[in-house]
Amino acid sequence: MQLPPLSLYVHIPWCVRKCPYCDFNSHEQKAELPESQYVEALLKDLAADAAMAQGRPLESIFIGGGTPSLFSGAAIGRILDGARELIGFADKCEITMEANPGTIEHDSFKAYREAGVTRLSLGVQSFGTEQLKALGRIHDRTQAEMAAAQALSAGFDSVNLDLMHGLPGQTPELALADIMQAADLAPPHLSWYQLTIEPNTQFYSKPPTLPQDEALWQIFDEGQARMQSLGYRQYEVSAWAQPGMECQHNLNYWKFGDYLGIGCGAHGKLTDPSGNRILRTEKIKHPKGYLQAIDYRRDVKPIAEQELPLEYLMNRARLLEAIPKAEYQAYTGLSWRSLSQKLAPAAQRGLLSENQAHWQLTDKGQLFVNEILGLLVED
Numbered sequence: 001m002q003l004p005p006l007s008l009y010v011h012i013p014w015c016v017r018k019c020p021y022c023d024f025n026s027h028e029q030k031a032e033l034p035e036s037q038y039v040e041a042l043l044k045d046l047a048a049d050a051a052m053a054q055g056r057p058l059e060s061i062f063i064g065g066g067t068p069s070l071f072s073g074a075a076i077g078r079i080l081d082g083a084r085e086l087i088g089f090a091d092k093c094e095i096t097m098e099a100n101p102g103t104i105e106h107d108s109f110k111a112y113r114e115a116g117v118t119r120l121s122l123g124v125q126s127f128g129t130e131q132l133k134a135l136g137r138i139h140d141r142t143q144a145e146m147a148a149a150q151a152l153s154a155g156f157d158s159v160n161l162d163l164m165h166g167l168p169g170q171t172p173e174l175a176l177a178d179i180m181q182a183a184d185l186a187p188p189h190l191s192w193y194q195l196t197i198e199p200n201t202q203f204y205s206k207p208p209t210l211p212q213d214e215a216l217w218q219i220f221d222e223g224q225a226r227m228q229s230l231g232y233r234q235y236e237v238s239a240w241a242q243p244g245m246e247c248q249h250n251l252n253y254w255k256f257g258d259y260l261g262i263g264c265g266a267h268g269k270l271t272d273p274s275g276n277r278i279l280r281t282e283k284i285k286h287p288k289g290y291l292q293a294i295d296y297r298r299d300v301k302p303i304a305e306q307e308l309p310l311e312y313l314m315n316r317a318r319l320l321e322a323i324p325k326a327e328y329q330a331y332t333g334l335s336w337r338s339l340s341q342k343l344a345p346a347a348q349r350g351l352l353s354e355n356q357a358h359w360q361l362t363d364k365g366q367l368f369v370n371e372i373l374g375l376l377v378e379d
Contacts, residue, residue, distance in 0.1 A: 001273045001333035004257040006056040007249055008083060010042060011263030013287055015067040016102065019136045020202035021195060025265035025285055026066040035075050037291055043082040045262040045283065045296040050086045052260065052270050057090040058083065059257075060249035062097075063117075069099035073111025080116040087260075094157075094248040096121055101147035102139035109154035119247070120151050121160040121191070126167060127181045134168040134208060135195075148185050158245050160189040165219050167195055168208040175219040176226055183230045188245035192223065193238035237318045254318045256311075256331045264290045265298075276333060277302040278311075308332045309339050310376040317369050322358040339376075346372045 014029045061083065063076065076097065083089075096119040097112055109120065124144045126132055132140060139147070151159050161182045165175045182190060194216065197203050211219070224234065232240035236254060239247065252259065261268035265285035271278050282299040284290045303311055312332055316323050325336035343359065346352050351365035351372055365372060 001271060001276055001278075002330035003054060003056060003271055003273060004255070004331050005059045005252055006053055006087075007060045007062070007252045007257060007259040008046075008058050008087070009259055009261045009263075009266055009268070010061065010063045010068075010079060011065060011261070011266040011283075012038070012063065012068045012071060013066040013264040014070055015065065015100075016070070016138050017136065018202075020206075021135060021197070023198035023201050024066070027287060029070065033070060034287075034291060035071055038287075039071075039075050039078050041291055041293070041296070042079055042262050043086070046083060046086055046260065048296065049260050049262065049268070049281075052272075053087045054273075056258075057088040058093055059090045060094040060096070060252060062249045063095075064098045067100050068097050069107070069112070071107075073107045073115045076112055076117065077115035094119055096160075096247065096249055098123060099147075099151070100137075100139065101143045102137065109151050109156075113155050118156060119158040119160070120154070120156050121162060122148055122151050123162045124148060124182070125162060125164045126170075127178050128167070128170065128174050130169050131167045131174070135164070136202075145181075145185075148182075148187070152185055152187060158188045158247075160191055160247065161185070161187045162191045164193060164195050165223060166211055166216050168210060170211060170219075172215055172218045172222060176222060179223055179226050179230075183232075188242045189247060190227070190232060190240045191238055192227070192240060194220070235320055251319070254315045255327065256315050262296070271331070275302075278308065278332075279303070305334070308334060309342065310373060313339075313376060314373060317361060317372065320361075320366070322360040324358045326357070342375050343372070345375060 011025065013025055013027050014033055015026045016029055018026060018028050080095065095117050097117045098121045100123045125135055125137060127141050127144055129141050148161060163178055163182055197207055227234065227240050231242060233243065234240050235246050236250065239250065258270050259268055261281060261283060263283065264287050266283045268281035269278065270281065279300055279302055281297060283296050284293050284298045290296060312328060328336050328339060340354060343352060346365065347354055350362060351368055352362060353360050
C-alpha cells in the first residue's frame with residue numbers, strides 16, 4: 001500500500017454565536033478564550049501524532065472551526081511554527097484559514113498573512129440582508145462586502161468566498177444576485193452549496209420555510225451556468241475556481257489522501273503500510289475535556305478491507321475528474337478489477353464509463369452518486 005500525500009486539519013471550536021443550521025463541533029464563546037492554553041494543547045496533540053507522518057512533509061494545512069479568526073495572528077503563527085518544527089512543510093504548502101466577516105476586529109487579515117496563512121476562506125454565505133438574518137449570522141451585507149474586499153487586498157495567494165443557496169426567503173433572482181456580487185469582487189475561488197437541514201441543529205427542531213423544489217432546481221441550474229459564464233470551473237460538487245486556483249487541501253481529502261487531525265473533535269485518516277491498513281482517528285470533542293487531556297485521542301480504528309471501496313469512492317466521487325485505477329490500487333491496496341465488477345451495473349445504466357486507465361462518472365451519474373455508492377455497500 002502506497003503512502004499518499006499528507007495534510008493537517010486544525011480545529012478551533014469557538015464561535016461568537018452558534019448558527020441555527022450548523023452541525024459542526026462548535027461552541028459559543030461565553031468567556032475569554034483560552035487562546036494560549038489551547039495552542040499549547042494543539043501542539044502537544046500534534047507532537048503525539050507526528051510519528052504517523054512517517055517522514056512526509058505537510059502538503060497543506062486547513063485551520064477550521066468554529067471561527068478561527070477569533071484567535072489572534074500571533075496564536076495562528078505559533079500553531080504554524082510548531083507544525084513546521086514537528087513535521088515540516090512541503091514547498092508551496094497551502095495554508096488555509098477560515099474567517100467570518102463579523103470577527104475581523106479580532107485581528108487584521110494582514111496579521112494572519114504575516115503569520116503564514118496563504119489562503120483565506122471567508123464565510124460570507126449571502127449578501128442578502130434578510131437571508132443573513134434568517135441564517136443567524138452576526139454580520140450584515142456591508143460587513144460582508146468590506147471583509148471580502150479587505151481579504152482580497154491583504155496579499156493572500158488565494159481567497160475563497162463561501163456562499164449558500166436555497167436559503168429561507170431566497171428567490172432564484174436573489175441567489176443569482178449573490179453570485180454576481182461575489183464575482184464582482186473577483187475571488188479566485190467560490191464555494192457554492194445548498195443549505196441542508198441537519199439533525200442536532202436549531203433548524204432541525206424548528207425548520208424554516210425553504211424554497212420549493214422547482215425554485216431550488218432553477219437556482220442550481222441557472223447558478224451553474226452563471227458561474228461558467230464568469231470564468232469559474234466546477235471541479236468538485238460545491239467548489240468553483242479560476243484556472244489553477246483549486247483548493248489543494250480539499251483535493252487531498254477527495255483523492256483519499258492522508259491527513260492528521262488535531263483539536264476538539266478533529267478527525268484524521270492515515271495509512272499504515274507496515275500493517276497494511278488505513279486508520280481513522282478522532283480527538284476528544286468538548287473543549288473542557290480536550291484542554292484537560294493527557295491523551296487527546298478519543299478513537300482510533302482501522303477501516304475494514306471490505307469497507308475500503310465505499311470509503312474511497314465516497315470521497316473520490318465528489319470530484320468531477322476521472323477516477324484513476326492506479327490511484328485506487330495504490331491507496332487502498334486492492335485490485336481495481338473487483339471494483340469494476342461492482343460498478344458494472346452503473347456502467348450498464350450509463351452512469352459511468354470505463355477504460356484501461358480510469359472510471360469517469362457521466363453527467364447523469366453525477367445526479368445518481370448515492371445509487372452508485374449503494375452498489376458498494378456490503379450485505
